[in-house]
Amino acid sequence: MRMSTKQRLGDAGTYLAYLVVCLFFAGPLLWLISLSIRTAAEVYVSDIRLWPQNPTLDNYFSVLGNQLFPRYLWNGLLLSVAGAFGAMLFATPAAYALSRFEFPAKRPVMIGILAFQMISPLVIMVPLYRYMDRIGLTDSHFGASMLYIAVAAPLFTWMLKGFIDGIPRSLEEAAMIDGCTRFGAFLRVIMPLSLPGLTSAFVLNAILGWSQFIIPFILLSKPALQPIAVGIFNFQGTYNTTSTQVLAAASVLSIVPAIVTFLVLQRFIIGALTAGAVKG
Amino acid sequence: MTEGVATANAALRTRRRPRWRISEHPYIWVAPLTLLLLATYVYPAVEVVRFSFTNATLLNPEYEYTLRSYQALQRNTSLGGLLWITFLFVFASVVFQLLLGLLIALALNRGVNRNLPGVSVVRIVILSSWIVPGVAAGIVWQLIFSEASYGFLNSLLRDVGLPPVKWLSRPDIAIWSAVIANIWRGTAFSMILLYAGLVIIPKSLYEAAAVDGASAWRQFWYVTLPQLRPILLINTILISIFTLNTFDLILALTGGGPGRATEVLSLYAYNLVFRNFDLANGSVIAVVLLAISVVFTFFYIRLLPKENET
Numbered sequence: 001m002r003m004s005t006k007q008r009l010g011d012a013g014t015y016l017a018y019l020v021v022c023l024f025f026a027g028p029l030l031w032l033i034s035l036s037i038r039t040a041a042e043v044y045v046s047d048i049r050l051w052p053q054n055p056t057l058d059n060y061f062s063v064l065g066n067q068l069f070p071r072y073l074w075n076g077l078l079l080s081v082a083g084a085f086g087a088m089l090f091a092t093p094a095a096y097a098l099s100r101f102e103f104p105a106k107r108p109v110m111i112g113i114l115a116f117q118m119i120s121p122l123v124i125m126v127p128l129y130r131y132m133d134r135i136g137l138t139d140s141h142f143g144a145s146m147l148y149i150a151v152a153a154p155l156f157t158w159m160l161k162g163f164i165d166g167i168p169r170s171l172e173e174a175a176m177i178d179g180c181t182r183f184g185a186f187l188r189v190i191m192p193l194s195l196p197g198l199t200s201a202f203v204l205n206a207i208l209g210w211s212q213f214i215i216p217f218i219l220l221s222k223p224a225l226q227p228i229a230v231g232i233f234n235f236q237g238t239y240n241t242t243s244t245q246v247l248a249a250a251s252v253l254s255i256v257p258a259i260v261t262f263l264v265l266q267r268f269i270i271g272a273l274t275a276g277a278v279k280g
Numbered sequence: 281m282t283e284g285v286a287t288a289n290a291a292l293r294t295r296r297r298p299r300w301r302i303s304e305h306p307y308i309w310v311a312p313l314t315l316l317l318l319a320t321y322v323y324p325a326v327e328v329v330r331f332s333f334t335n336a337t338l339l340n341p342e343y344e345y346t347l348r349s350y351q352a353l354q355r356n357t358s359l360g361g362l363l364w365i366t367f368l369f370v371f372a373s374v375v376f377q378l379l380l381g382l383l384i385a386l387a388l389n390r391g392v393n394r395n396l397p398g399v400s401v402v403r404i405v406i407l408s409s410w411i412v413p414g415v416a417a418g419i420v421w422q423l424i425f426s427e428a429s430y431g432f433l434n435s436l437l438r439d440v441g442l443p444p445v446k447w448l449s450r451p452d453i454a455i456w457s458a459v460i461a462n463i464w465r466g467t468a469f470s471m472i473l474l475y476a477g478l479v480i481i482p483k484s485l486y487e488a489a490a491v492d493g494a495s496a497w498r499q500f501w502y503v504t505l506p507q508l509r510p511i512l513l514i515n516t517i518l519i520s521i522f523t524l525n526t527f528d529l530i531l532a533l534t535g536g537g538p539g540r541a542t543e544v545l546s547l548y549a550y551n552l553v554f555r556n557f558d559l560a561n562g563s564v565i566a567v568v569l570l571a572i573s574v575v576f577t578f579f580y581i582r583l584l585p586k587e588n589e590t
Contacts, residue, residue, distance in 0.1 A: 011394060017387040018402045025409045028420045028464065031432045035423060044428075048435045090313045097309030109310055111581055116321045118573045118580070120525035122546050123566045124320060126553050127327035130338065150320035153313060183303035211413035213528035218554060233415045233532055244430055248423065251416045258411045263404060270407075270472060 083148025163197025381470025418532025
């Protein structure tokens with residue numbers, strides 16, 4: 001009986017910890033949402049009321065009615081999907097080879113993939129900007145996409161290699177005995193079986209691309225080309241203090257797509273994310 | 281008979297591994313990725329080092345080689361302050377993200393083991409903060425720290441009768457505000473890694489410790505921590521680099537201010553190159569950032585388990 005009291009106390013302590021943690025992590029987002037559904041007058045009411053007296057969605061309509069804002073959202077989607085898709089094209093064959101072949105350059109390539117993830121995009125943008133400017137790749141979605149791809153490709157390869165490692169070799173060997181070439185076995189056996197791994201790597205990299213700031217901030221100076229992360233930053237710079245509630249609504253709109261996507265697919269993503277670091 | 285099988289096997293093997301097939305060459309498979317990484321990482325890394333030895337600017341295509349930028353670095357009186365702020369930001373963020381991440385991972389692990397309802401909700405709440413784009417996180421925390429009437433923390437203080445705090449306008453406080461915002465955004469990553477590390481600790485170790493009469497605290501100290509050690513080290517290195525490279529959060533939260541109180545190295549490099557168009561001096565700072573990353577990466581690679589090839 002003593003044990004069960006002790007465990008119940010432990011449970012109570014655990015829930016207390018959960019409560020504190022949730023307050024710290026959810027609190028700021030709830031405050032943001034609270035500000036985003038207030039009228040201008042109520043933003044300045046100085047008591048803490050999470051649910052405003054006159055909740056309104058006007059701020060959201062005013063953000064979405066803004067000429068540029070829907071564009072920012074669209075550009076953000078376009079660049080993050082282009083980056084994840086391009087990274088997939090580069091990463092998939094490489095991940096396959098790193099999983100299935102033995103070759104002298106294998107370890108250097110693996111180390112390179114890890115090491116390049118550590119380099120800040122800012123560092124590579126410093127010299128690259130000069131060249132991209134000269135060949136007309138600044139202020140172009142194509143040029144920006146190339147860098148989104150470069151940033152996503154190492155993580156994509158790492159995650160996918162971990163996944164392909166888990167697919168038994170006997171399956172593709174059987175296909176090759178039956179007359180498939182290696183490429184055929186890759187296309188018909190490995191690709192379909194990798195679909196869960198491909199999906200999680202794609203989604204995680206698309207979400208990270210949605211948050212990408214430095215690359216578009218440096219490369220894209222035309223507002224009509226900028227993605228949402230840069231859009232709300234510019235918005236923050238130009239809004240006046242009487243429209244805090246509109247800035248809050250804009251921020252909510254920049255966060256929601258990423259969080260919803262993540263929630264829907266989180267089981268997938270977390271498993272794939274930890275596989276590389278914990279295994280072994 | 282054996283000979284016949286051997287011949288058949290050999291025939292099969294030649295059919296199975298047709299050497300002339302282009303798809304049997306591993307380099308064909310890794311070539312696209314390798315070329316991409318060479319063009320977008322190796323080449324720029326070499327270039328940034330080269331530019332650091334010139335007097336190049338973004339405005340003038342002409343430049344010549346000189347050590348002036350490095351000499352200027354030595355004379356740069358604000359450099360000490362920048363390095364100190366960067367160190368403070370990285371060190372405090374890493375320590376608190378690790379501690380908080382570990383505590384949360386332990387609490388989640390206990391909840392899962394005890395089948396407590398609501399654990400997945402808690403996990404989702406924490407992960408949400410990690411998904412928030414850095415700029416948005418900066419804006420969110422600016423609204424929390426704001427000294428206007430809609431600032432959450434000062435409203436809270438006012439309600440309990442305490443004087444307001446200048447979260448973002450006093451230099452010695454602003455850096456800690458930035459640290460808090462970064463802890464909020466980064467802790468989830470440590471939590472995921474450490475939780476995954478906790479789950480794979482064999483239950484038998486705890487059972488053996490319990491049989492020996494070890495208290496919960498001793499079990500944590502002598503079983504959990506030693507078992508987590510490799511992941512704790514890898515985690516430390518990864519979040520140190522992530523924090524060192526943090527740029528968007530600080531830019532949106534404080535813009536580096538008040539004054540230069542929250543101007544970390546990456547922000548300084550950005551300001552030099554893209555505000556002052558001073559490619560040479562900015563490259564020097566980028567080289568410093570690169571060098572720090574290389575050192576961390578070196579330790580990271582040494583820590584990773586060697587793959588057992590099959």
